Amino acid sequence: MVDPQEMADVAWILAAATVVLLMFPGLALFYGGMAGSKNVLNMFAMAMSTLGTVTIIYVLYGHGMVLGESLGGIIGNPTDYFGIVGYEASGLEGGFSETLDLAFFTLFACITVSIIASGALGRMKFSAWLIFSVLWATLVYFPLGHWVFGDGWMGNTFEFHDYAGGTAVHMASGFGALALALVLGKRKNMGERPHNMPLVLLGAGILWMGWFGFNGGTAEGANYLAQYTVMTTLFAGGTGMLGFMLYEKIVTGKATVLGLCSGIVAGLVAITPAADAVDPFGALTLGLIAGFFVAWACTWKTKLGIDESLDAFAVHGIGGIVGAMFVVFFGWATYTADEPIRGIFFGGEWSLLFGEMAAIGVTCAYAFGVTWVLVKVMDLTMKIRVEEDAEEDLDFTLHGQTAYDIK
Structure with missing residues (x-):
């Protein structure tokens, strides 16, 4: 007899995996709308x-990696779980099986690599992108995933909190995209404006659901x-757009729809490492702060001429960094996380600050450095940029x- 709770768990993870899959067309629409009208299909x-x-x-x-x-x-x-050989067959009885974990973690890996496409906008050969996606996942995401989600050295060395991938997913993809863009160099039409804001808004909405x-x-x-993390995710996305x-309003006098959409995603990214570690008011505050800081980062990047x-x-x-650091100072969860979380401003230990900063530093440096070397080597061997x-x-x-x- 299968436990009803186990059946409910299976149903929820199946539903969760389904909406995570929707994040891929959501990201495609979000990125494609921001691209030029003749580069949207490439995105x-x-x-x-x-x-x-x-x-x-x-x-x-x-x-396995x-x-x-470990x-x-x-x-x-890498030979563990090779081709799912050796996976348990409990699912044949209608219960939870490791194959469901495999599907969910596969989607995590795929979406992390998809995010990096931002750094290749309008100038990378598609064949080179396909090769890059395989190599980057192998050399960057899989090791970081082991350090964060598995029994890796970083999780065993530093005291840090990352609920759902602020480090291995978001910081890694963000700094990877930066390295990719810098090595590829600027486009000749770098100032090209988003061609279809309705697509961007639709993409942001689908991403939020995912x-x-x-x-x-x-x-x-x-x-x-x-239940709790769905709630905090909703709250942070909403205030992220406001932040x-x-x-934008302070700096330019106008609040744009592009800013609204980017703010939603900024709030969602920031809550990812902190979704189980903040109270409802903390989630609202984190989204607002993340939206504001991400908008500043977009301005700073543009002034430096980074394409x-x-x-x-x-x-x-x-x-991702804002969300991780927010946990350090304002984390407050005594009944949601595996271990009670208490930020420094609520009487927590300073050791969490040093551990979180170390994990952030290692993740960002590793992702940026390995991506830089990888793209350089690929460019020398196969010329990855289009004419x-x-x-x-x-x-x-x-x-x-x-x-x-x-016509």
């Missing part, structure tokens, strides 16, 4: 293609933690189609 292709490339390698050896038996704390054993599965599914069952627009125009670095990199005259219309040049057939 769609990059955002969606990781469901093919990264899924294959995650099933073959990635799950992330959650397999090899010196550096990486999991985040309920992302954070709620990390609770690993239909339990109070899932971003507030900064990472879809803002993965600012939104995911800086947003300059092809940049204006990658949709037709690389994919043989156009997004809009206007």
Whole structure:
């Protein structure tokens, strides 16, 4: 007889995985709307293609590298779970099985790589992107995933809190996108404006819905933690848009729809490491602060002339750092986290500050450094950037189609 609670857990994780899958077309729309009208299909292709490339390698050896038996704390054993061989068959009885975990963690890996497409906007060969997605997942995400989610050295060395991937997912993808953009160099049409704001808004809305599965599914069952993190995710996304627009209003006098959409994602990114570690008012405050700081980071990046125009670095990199540091100072959860969380301003230990800063520093430095070297080596061996005259219309040049057939 299957436990009814176990059946409820299975149903919730299946639902959570389904809405996480929707994050891929959501991200494609979000990025595609911000791209130029002749590069939108290329962004769609990059955002969606990781469901093919990264899924294959995650099933073959990635799950073992992330959650397999630790090899010196550096990486999991890639032969563990190879092709799901040896997985338990409890699901045949209608209960929870490891195959459900495999599907959920596969989606985490794929969406992390998709975010980095921001750094390749309008100038990277699609074939090079496919190869890059495989290599980046193997060299960057899988090791970081083991350090954060598995029995890796970072989790065993530093005292830090990361509920659902603020480090391995968001900081890694944000700093990876920055390195990719810097090595590729600027586009000739760097100042190109977003071509379709309704697509951006639709994409942001779909991402918000997907985040309920992302954070709620990390609770690993239909339990109070899932309910709580869905609530904090909702609150932070709402105030994130206000924080971003507030900064815009102060600096430019206008609150834009692009800022509204970017602020939503900024709040969602920031709550990811903190969803179980803040109270409802803390979630509202975190979203507001994250939106404001991410908007500042977008401005700062533009002034430096960095062509990472879809803002993965600012939104995911800086947003993830803001969320992680908020836990250190304002964390307050005595009944949701595995261990009670109490920030420094509520009488917590200062050791959490040093551990969190160390984890942030290691994650950002590793992701940026390895990505930089990887892209440099790829460019030397296969020339990953398209010819300059092809940049204006990658949709037709690389994919043989156009997004809009206007006569």
